[in-house]
Amino acid sequence: MCSSDLAAPQDFGTLNTDFNVGGGGVSGEVVFSNQQMVCNEAEIANTGMCVQDKTCGSVKNTVNVGKCTATDIKSGKKMVCCKKNIFCGESASAFITYFNNPNWPATDQQDRSCNIKILIRPGVCQVRLDFLTFELPGPKKGGVCQNQNRMAFLAPGSPLGILGGRSNQGICGLNSGQHLYIPTSFGEQIQILTTLSGTKAVPLGDAALSYASATEYRWNIKITQIQCEGNTGGDYKGKVSTKGKMDDIPEYFRELRAPDGCLQYFMSSFNTISSWNFDGSSTFPPDQDYAICIRNKGNSPSGRTCGVTLRATSFGLPVNGNDRKYCSNGGEFVNTESERDCCLNHHSSYLGVVAVQPGHQATAWKRYWCGTSLGANGQIIATQEPYIMKVFSGRYTVDDLWAEPALEQQSRTGFQIDYKIDTGAC
Numbered sequence: 143m144c145s146s147d148l149a150a151p152q153d154f155g156t157l158n159t160d161f162n163v164g165g166g167g168v169s170g171e172v173v174f175s176n177q178q179m180v181c182n183e184a185e186i187a188n189t190g191m192c193v194q195d196k197t198c199g200s201v202k203n204t205v206n207v208g209k210c211t212a213t214d215i216k217s218g219k220k221m222v223c224c225k226k227n228i229f230c231g232e233s234a235s236a237f238i239t240y241f242n243n244p245n246w247p248a249t250d251q252q253d254r255s256c257n258i259k260i261l262i263r264p265g266v267c268q269v270r271l272d273f274l275t276f277e278l279p280g281p282k283k284g285g286v287c288q289n290q291n292r293m294a295f296l297a298p299g300s301p302l303g304i305l306g307g308r309s310n311q312g313i314c315g316l317n318s319g320q321h322l323y324i325p326t327s328f329g330e331q332i333q334i335l336t337t338l339s340g341t342k343a344v345p346l347g348d349a350a351l352s353y354a355s356a357t358e359y360r361w362n363i364k365i366t367q368i369q370c371e372g373n374t375g376g377d378y379k380g381k382v383s384t385k386g387k388m389d390d391i392p393e394y395f396r397e398l399r400a401p402d403g404c405l406q407y408f409m410s411s412f413n414t415i416s417s418w419n420f421d422g423s424s425t426f427p428p429d430q431d432y433a434i435c436i437r438n439k440g441n442s443p444s445g446r447t448c449g450v451t452l453r454a455t456s457f458g459l460p461v462n463g464n465d466r467k468y469c470s471n472g473g474e475f476v477n478t479e480s481e482r483d484c485c486l487n488h489h490s491s492y493l494g495v496v497a498v499q500p501g502h503q504a505t506a507w508k509r510y511w512c513g514t515s516l517g518a519n520g521q522i523i524a525t526q527e528p529y530i531m532k533v534f535s536g537r538y539t540v541d542d543l544w545a546e547p548a549l550e551q552q553s554r555t556g557f558q559i560d561y562k563i564d565t566g567a568c
Contacts, residue, residue, distance in 0.1 A: 145268045145281070146506070148186065151182075161469055165306055167254070168545055171292065172515065175441035179191065179192040179210060179212045179221075179392070180192075180237075180238070180392055180394040180395075181207075181208065181210045181212075181223035182207060182208055182223050182225075182383065182392055185207075186274065186364060187240075187273060187274055187362070187364070188207045188208070188223075188225055188333070189225070189238050189364070189366075190207050190223040190224045190225040190226070190238060191206075191223070191224055191226075191236070191237060192210035192212040192221040192222070192223060192224070193217065193218070193221055193222065193224040193513060194214055194217065194221055194222075195219070195221065195222045195364075197224070198222050198224035201226075203226060203227040203228060203229065203232075204224050204225065204226050204227070205224070205225050205227070206222045206224060206225075207223050207224070207225045208222070208223040209222055209223065210222055210223050220234075225238075226238065226239050226240065226366075227239070227240045227242055228239075228240065228241050228242075228258055229241075229242060229244055229256075229258075230244060230254070230256035230257065230258065230336075231256075231257065231258070232258055232259075233258060233259035233260070233261055233331075234258070234259075234260060234261070234365075235260070235261040235262070235263055235367075236367075236396075237263070237364045237366065237367050237369075238364070238365070238366050238367075239259060239260070239364075240302065240362060240364055240365070241334065241361070241362075241363040241365055242361065242362050242363075243256070243359065243360045243361050243362075244256070245360075246360060246361075246362055246364070247360070248341075248360070248562070249277075249358030249359060249360040250338075250358065250359055250360065251340050251357055251358050251359070252340045253338065253339055253340045253341075254336070254338045254340065255335075255336070255337050255338075256335075256336040256337075256338070257332070257334065257335050257336065258334050259268045259331050259332070259333055259334075260331065260332040260334070260365060260367075262326050262327065262328055262329060262330045262331070262332070262335075262367065263328065263367055263369075264328045264371075265328065265369045265370065265371040265391075266326060266328060266337050266367040266368060266369055266370070266547045267325065267326065267327060267368065267369075267370035267371065267399075268323050268324065268325055268326065268367075268368040268370065268399060268400060269323070269324045269326055269332060269365060269366065269367055269368065269490065270321060270322070270323050270324075270364075270365075270366045270368060270398060271291075271321060271322050271323075271324070271363055271364070271365055271366075272321045272363065272364040273318060273319065273320045273321065273361070273363055274318065274319075274362045274363065275318050275360060275361055275362040275541065276293075276313075276316065276317040276318050276320065276361045276362075276363070276365055277313070277316060277318065277340070277344050277358075277359055277360050277361070278291060278292070278313075278314045278315060278316075278317075278338065278344065278359050278361070279291040279314060279329060279339070279342035279343060279344055279357070280314060280315035280316075280342075280343075280344070280345040280419065280421060280424045280551075281314055281315055281344075281424050281425065281427065283425065283492065284425060284428065284538075284539060285419070285424065285425035285426055285427045285428050285554075286299055286427065286428065287312045287313060287314035287315075287419070288314070288339075288342070289337065289426075290337050290338070290339040291314055291337065291338055291339055291342050292312030292313065292314040292336070292337060293312055293313055293314065293334065293335070293336045293361070293481075294311045294312035294334075294335045294336075295311075295312075295324065295332065295333070295334055295335075296332070296333040296335065297324045297325075297326060297330070297332045297333075298330045298331075299324070299325040299326055299327070299330070300324060300325070301566075304324055304405065304432075305405070305418070305427075305430045305431075305432055306405075306430055306431030306432045307428070307430050307431060307535075313418050313419060314419055315344075315345050315419035315420075315421055315424055316344075316345050316419065316420070316421045317418060317419065319414075319416075320406075320416065320418065321404060321406060322405050322406055323400045323404060323406070323407060325402070331430075334363075336361075340357060340562075341357055342357060343357055344358065344359055345421040345423065345424060345451070346410070353512060353531075359430075359469055366395075366398065368395050368398050368399050369391045369395045369398055370391075376381070386534045397409070399434055400435060401528070403435075404433050404434070404435035404530070405432035405433055405434065406432075406433075406434045406435065407434075407435045407436075407437070407439065408434070408435070408436045408561070409437045409439075410539065411562065411563045412560070412561060412562040413560075413561060414455075414558060414560050414561075415434060415531075415557075415558075415559045415560075415561060416556070416557065416558045417435075417533070417536075417556030417557050417558075417560075418430070418556075420456075420555070420556045420557070420558055421555075422456060422555060423555060424555065424556075425460075425554050425555065425556075426458065426459060426460060426535060426554055426555060426556035426557075427490060427535060428491075428535050428536060428537055428538050428539075429535060429536075429537050430533060430534070430535040431532075431534050431535075432533050433530055433531065433532055433533070434530070434531040434532075434533060435528065435529065435530050435531075436450055436529040436530075436531075436561060436563070437529075438450075438527045438528055438529050438563075439563075446565060446568075447527070447563050447564065447565055448525065448564040448565060448566065448568035449523050449524055449525035449564045450523070450524050450525075450529045450561055450562065450564060451521065451522075451523050451562045451564055451566075452495075452497070452516065452521065452522050452524065452559050452560075452561050453516075453520065453521045453559065453560045453562075454515070454516035454520045454521070454557060454558070454559045454560075455558045455559070455560060456556075456557060456558040457472070457514070457515055457516045457520065457558075457559070458513075458514055458553045458554050458555045458556060458557070459485075459490075459491040459492060459511070459512040459513065459535075459553075459554075459556070460490065460491050460512075460535075460536070460538060460542075460553065460554040460558065461484075461485065461487065461490045461491070461512050461513055461553075462487055462489035462490050462536060462538050462542050463487035463488075463489055463490065464477060464479045464480060464487065465477055465484060465485060465486075465487040465490045465512070466481030467479070468484065468510060469484030469485055469513055470513045470514060470553070471513050471514060471515060471518070472511065472512065472513035472514055472515030472516060472517055472518065472520075473499060473502055473515065473517055473518030473519075474513075475503075475506070475508055483509060483510050484510060484512065484513075485510035485511065485512035485513075486510060486511055487536070488536055488537065489536040489537065489538045489542050490512055490536050490538075491512055491534060491535040491536050491538075492510040492511060492512040492532075493510075493511045493512070493516070493531055493533060493534075493557065494509060494510055494531065494532030494533075494534060495509070495511070495524050495526075495529075495530070495532070496508075496509050496524060496526050497511075497517075497522035497524040498516040498522065498523055498525075499518050499519060499521070499522055500519065500521060501518075501519055501525060502517065502518035502519055504506075513553065516557070516559065523564070525568075531559055536540060
């Protein structure tokens with residue numbers, strides 16, 4: 143937060159609307175300086191920007207969610223925290239936008255095609271999507287989301303799809319609490335395409351109970367444009383100002399930025415990491431290839447870390463081909479038939495991270511993890527920085543998964559892993 147407690151105009155509309163919320167004027171200019179303020183930072187479901195009281199609510203789909211300590215730089219009046227929502231068929235370029243199903247917070251049930259566009263602002267290099275609530279029908283038997291029941295993402299910087307595969311572009315089922323990053327640059331458009339039949343049941347998230355009878359779906363997604371450059375000014379004609387400096391970028395955006403190449407970035411000392419569409423019953427999605435990164439910063443004064451402990455509460459990454467015979471338990475190192483590391487059959491899946499297995503060949507490093515357990519005991523420790531996990535799922539088919547000998551259900555449902563950053567004496 144700036145010590146002056148002043149805030150410059152903030153554009154909540156698209157780049158060509160000539161509308162500046164903060165100043166209430168119609169200048170067409172998008173000013174960004176160290177006087178910009180994010181508000182309600184700690185409330186992930188109600189984060190907004192400081193704007194004039196009279197403006198918040200007068201702009202479509204904006205709502206006052208609290209007070210700001212900031213004073214408007216033009217009028218000298220106190221400002222309010224304003225939250226921007228977006229619905230089907232709309233576009234937005236606000237720094238922070240919430241995308242909701244039409245009846246949010248209530249559910250919807252009817253057939254629907256719901257598409258939005260995110261217009262990327264000057265100086266922005268990443269967009270982060272936080273799936274605060276995400277409840278859609280689950281995937282088909284082989285783990286692929288149905289075309290009529292999924293949410294897909296089209297981004298110019300990710301021609302192979304944001305999840306890395308060519309044939310499995312969308313997400314579906316249960317993804318509440320998940321997040322992802324999309325690399326981007328000024329002038330690009332990210333499209334979020336949602337198609338729903340309104341007839342398929344939504345998973346309950348409990349393998350024993352399988353699917354609910356209800357078909358109501360809903361979502362609440364926080365979309366944040368993250369600034370990485372000081373050149374954050376511009377006007378509605380797309381001209382870019384060079385007045386900005388790196389110091390002008392608020393700490394909120396600097397802290398949120400992920401290392402390049404990370405689809406997911408976990409910044410806390412401990413958290414839970416799950417595969418996409420995980421509900422304990424649905425099959426792990428095929429044809430994915432992405433990286434999960436964990437910030438290597440401890441909670442000690444020095445910030446020093448010794449490693450990260452990964453403990454699986456659920457783990458089942460399908461193995462196929464001769465990996466089934468030699469690598470299905472999770473602790474094996476080598477496929478003795480192919481004479482190479484386990485999990486590398488092109489129809490198999492793996493979690494890639496260099497780690498050891500406590501209590502089981504504890505000093506032997508292993509790189510690829512698959513099968514019915516994360517290591518022999520469901521726990522591994524990685525000590526090599528940076529802490530990056532590669533998620534790869536093979537291009538397997540339903541026939542591969544249900545070929546003889548049949549795979550047990552828990553061996554193909556993906557992963558849910560609790561991690562903890564280790565600090566202290568290394």
